[in-house]
Amino acid sequence: MRRNWAARLRPVTIDGLRAVVLENELLRVTVVPDKGGDVLEFLHKPTDTDFVWLSPQGLRNPHDHLQGAADDVAQFIDHYEGGWQEVFPNGGAPSEYRGARLAQHGEVSGLPWRCEVVADSEEEVAVRLSVRTRRLPYRIEKVFRLRSGTAALEIEGRATNEADLPLHAMWGQHIVYGLPFLRPGARIRLPEGVKVIPHQSAINPAGRRVRAGGPWEWPVVPADGGGETDLSVVQEPGSPSDIVYLTGFDEGWYEISGDIGMRVEWDATLLPYLWMWQELGASTDYPWWGRAYTLGLEPFSSMPTDGLAAAVDNGTALVLGPHETKVLRLRAEVLA
Template sequence: MTRNWAARLREITIEGMRALVLENERLRVTVLADKGGDVVEFLHKPSDTDLVWLSPQGLRRPLPQQAADDVGAFLDHYEGGWQEVFPNGGAPSVYRGARLAQHGEVAGLPWSVEVLSDSPEEVAVRLAVRTRRLPYRVEKVFRIASGTAALELEGRVTNEAGVALHAMWGHHLVYGRPFLRPGARIRVPEGVTVIPHASSIDPLGRRAEELFVAPPEGAPSEIVYLTGFDHGWYEVLADIGVRVEWDADVMPYLWLWQEVGASKDWPWWGRAYVVGLEPFSSMPTDGLSTAVDNGTAMLLGPGESRTARLRAEVIT
């Protein structure tokens, strides 16, 4: 019989896709194994608040024959939620002859599932996938312990080639209503440096303490990058809050972007109120080849693995 108390684990189907529900007394997390290992629910049960933003277009199953060379490959099936991004971050890019799509490749692929723990004290599952255009294996373990309001994520990427390869690695975490609202505060460590994007509305950059307030509806779209984290963490504080911690030695950058109704054309059509706060190995959002050129891309030798942890906890 399926356990319905303490930590528990269920497998369900959403829009024909395999999904996993990790749950305890305080938190319910739904992960799409058949689509990138996306987190499509991060529900704080006591307040009935889902912290992830969900796109108005809803969830769409990626097509097997879908082209993987452009922006639409990601956005046509972007349901919101939280994605793993690897080995390309941001815009489509060509790396050593391989054409990589927006945030390609792993966010659009089905992942295998292995149950590691299923007890009242803890549930844990390992998802794994191999990229198709670059020879990488990617794994991530989702873990929830009884009595906590925290999701722990342990990631591992491995270069399976006999040559050194670059990559960008990040967590595409976005927040929206009903959790996020204008005036919500975003806290980061003191001393963090803000780096403007080339197309930023504020080319001189702003101090982090001034930048991190959720803007009013219709404010201009923007993206900046933060770096200088001794310890990777941020908090988003509204009626409840979330604290995210990660390995800043592996992901020294935090991408902050906002789309809060200013874009009236594709793909947002004025319907989004969303802020992204995304730990990343590299910058900017111009794709892997740019990150290689500016020296921020990860470099993995033949057979080399890199690991990184992330923890997201509801705070009240």
């Protein structure tokens, strides 16, 4: 029976793509199985606050006629609507692994996923999404679950190596925040003992390499040109773009808050890194054109954002044995 109360779900179509809305008294979460299982909306209903950043270019169908002509960066970037993506089996820049050319942020974020309802009651709703990668022999599943009366989305992901030999992978959650939630002065809180590792290839808008060295104790790091930067405070529009890697998590969690907040918890034994990406409007060329004000706090298995081959070389890539399944549990809760 269709419900307009308690926990409920409904299938919808957005710009020609299959989507599903999971909803309860406090949250409305929209997931797009036809585009990587992306989370397009994470709305806290009592305050009318959507946490995810939405790109000015909007939702684009990755299977349209442009896809065939896209290069292995554009496949992700030209169809990036913001929101929250599953990244697997490649993280960051295109990379080649054992003869397979892997595009920006891997395969699964651009593929259509199967979707089935696994719970539909007043107490809880849940859907299971699944997909097989095309370049490597992996099967990925994730279950989105929303319980009545809670402001928390629960996710259980599974990555299975379907080959008879061990394989590597990068696995991450590309979670980015934007307006109306993200504002200058918002605070980021992490567990004690976290270290900041710079991305050695990062350059500022003037073209100079920034923040060589490290790691440093969270949250204060050297600023380009002298002084210090407090990474725990979200900066003003136009502040320099940057990416750093956070590690040393005894427990996987972070909180980001202003007038309202979000707490994300995950298994740090599986995803020991948190990528912190800031695009606050300083990038005025492709693909941002000065229009982005967003911050990503992205649990990841590996680093840096240079692709799977680099992660294999530095020993941070996941290893899945023959027919092994790794299970990731993650929870995202609104702090009101």
